[in-house]
């Protein structure tokens with residue numbers, strides 16, 4: 001199989017714009033505008049505007065249209081999960097990555113070798129997207145955002161229960177929950193609903209349009225209300241969701257005695273939580289943690305692992321200890337912090 | 340253990356002092372003995388345990404984690420205890436066994452076992468606990484968990500929880516050892532107030548205010564005593580019934596590092612206030628010499644010989660069982676002189692009074708005395724009783740080098756040239772408001788000189804092990820270290836967030852001994868803008 005992996009380097013390789021597939025003549029999650037891009041998911045560091053043509057899932061296309069406007073991409077071609085596309089003798093398939101709504105791994109097969117490009121992924125369950133599907137392959141191209149053995153995420157339900165427990169303990173203090181607007185926000189809302197929280201959930205203005213999109217795509221998020229920007233505090237109470245950046249800025253001051261929470265895998269590290277002045281760190285991540293990364297890599301059976309972004313040093317070291325060939329692609333343009 | 344871990348977590352993430360107080364209050368009221376006492380010890384004086392984590396951690400980690408992965412993780416997390424707590428494998432049995440681990444069981448296990456089995460015990464405990472308890476455990480064994488709780492705040496919480504005056508708690512504190520069963524019995528109304536009677540205890544110290552222009556215009560030289568302000572650290576020595584304790588200003592018991600002082604006072608019966616110095620042949624050694632003796636749990640005979648400790652006494656709180664604190668200073672001083680003349684302990688002398696008739700005379704003295712070990716002058720009202728805390732209108736300090744600020748190290752950057760592998764450029768700040776737990780630091784300047792090469796190495800080591808974040812060549816450092824920064828002038832500046840800019844700042848001293856809560860505030864810094872100050876006029 002190492003032979004196939006070796007061959008693979010000739011038709012899939014990093015370039016200035018990003019990972020390039022030669023026989024298909026497209027880039028995967030390029031950070032510069034390209035004639036043709038395959039996009040794994042809608043997060044801004046993976047899905048950028050300005051490409052002439054984009055192939056992705058219909059959900060990711062909807063997210064990109066919403067974020068960048070209808071004309072930001074020349075043409076969308078959408079494919080369903082599992083559907084095979086043939087381009088110049090190359091077979092392309094999008095397979096669920098379990099990261100956020102519409103997220104996909106890109107599975108390429110060419111001249112007898114198979115490469116799966118994970119994009120961002122996780123293995124823990126998420127009610128807002130389809131579960132990751134392990135693909136048997138020769139080369140597995142993985143992310144490494146949380147690739148250090150100190151990262152073992154909590155079970156998300158448990159963290160949601162902690163949030164609700166804090167709210168029960170201090171019902172008079174509004175709980176501001178910092179979340180990334182795409183994916184994390186809707187996952188947290190849905191988990192809250194699953195835990196039986198039926199009160200209205202209040203949203204910072206910046207989170208509304210993506211929640212609306214999720215609703216349009218069939219995800220019931222319950223009673224969502226918008227924080228009134230006119231008067232301080234307004235009627236908002238209980239759980240109030242906002243972008244992480246709003247936690248420390250003027251916006252949050254309208255809720256004087258609030259509890260600030262932040263749902264992110266980074267909250268595993270105390271210093272990170274303290275820097276942001278977070279009182280209730282919630283370790284909820286949409287990325288694979290260390291055991292998930294190692295487990296998934298084993299599951300794919302791949303003889304060679306390429307690491308796109310994150311803590312590639314630790315992961316490459318660990319894999320070489322395990323006797324798995326691994327290399328860092330050192331792709332630029334991905335944000336370590338983004339989650 | 341889980342309860343204590345929760346407390347440590349909540350305290351660490353809570354900014355507000357009042358919330359911290361209520362978390363502590365709640366914990367003390369709802370946790371049973373002896374665990375709450377051990378927790379109290381852990382948060383204040385530290386547990387009476389000596390577990391050499393530095394030696395045994397590498398030993399037990401060797402089987403658990405690859406060294407490269409450990410270093411990458413440690414580097415990222417910035418804290419050894421947290422790194423180990425996070426990467427220790429979760430054993431399926433911890434759910435079951437964890438509940439059985441109490442603080443008391445931990446203390447008992449380590450206290451009763453031979454040193455050779457400490458590694459095995461620690462391993463067993465880590466296996467039985469979940470991550471946040473593992474973290475709390477390691478912090479507990481490594482010294483005090485830094486959760487922004489001062490001993491003072493813990494005592495305040497006790498006072499609040501059990502509705503007793505904090506001064507009584509402070510006095511009873513050192514009368515009992517951890518887990519303070521008698522203290523809690525008294526607080527619960529189940530026993531008498533622990534009587535410090537036979538044992539030397541800490542009495543809250545009386546502190547001075549920096550002198551301001553207005554003070555001088557209001558004061559009459561006839562009402563005041565002047566003393567030199569010595570460049571050492573303030574201590575209280577308490578001797579009673581054959582026992583001697585040396586306390587720092589914050590009430591920490593530092594006796595273990597000063598056997599020479601303990602010997603000098605053994606058999607005496609007194610509580611005295613003075614300055615701890617290193618003195619050789621009647622000459623005060625530079626502060627740096629004293630640094631060698633600080634922060635040590637044990638001290639070698641050679642250390643004692645090379646850096647002889649000395650106390651320069653200036654006040655007496657108690658002599659031969661008689662509490663003198665209500666007497667006027669001049670009377671306490673008389674008794675101190677009398678006592679000392681009668682039988683002076685080794686390694687002590689009296690801080691002489693500085694005679695003066697007018698402020699001009701004093702100013703002249705203040706400006707022209709450059710002897711080693713003198714930092715400035717102290718002015719004290721002759722009629723001051725010995726009050727705890729920092730009462731207004733009694734004592735003033737008049738520092739000789741007026742333009743210094745005690746700042747907190749915030750960021751460090753790699754130097755250039757031969758220093759390129761060290762973090763040698765320092766950004767420091769002062770507290771925006773009162774330096775309470777959880778207050779905010781504002782950067783006020785940057786310095787890259789004023790320290791020796793040896794100090795550079797120490798600073799570099801401190802920075803590497805206290806990094807909280809990195810931005811390129813810059814590291815953010817957790818606010819733990821006070822730097823005494825000297826500068827030529829302080830100017831208004833619109834470019835800086837603090838609104839002030841320093842001219843030629845340099846590190847005057849590294850104050851390893853000083854709690855960050857005692858670093859200066861922005862308003863104190865701003866007061867230096869107001870030229871001409873008393874200091875410059877004279």
Ligand SMILES: [Zn+2]
Pocket residue numbers: 041043046099120339
């Ligand atoms: Zn993503």
Ligand SMILES: [Zn+2]
Pocket residue numbers: 043045046119120143334335338
């Ligand atoms: Zn990513």
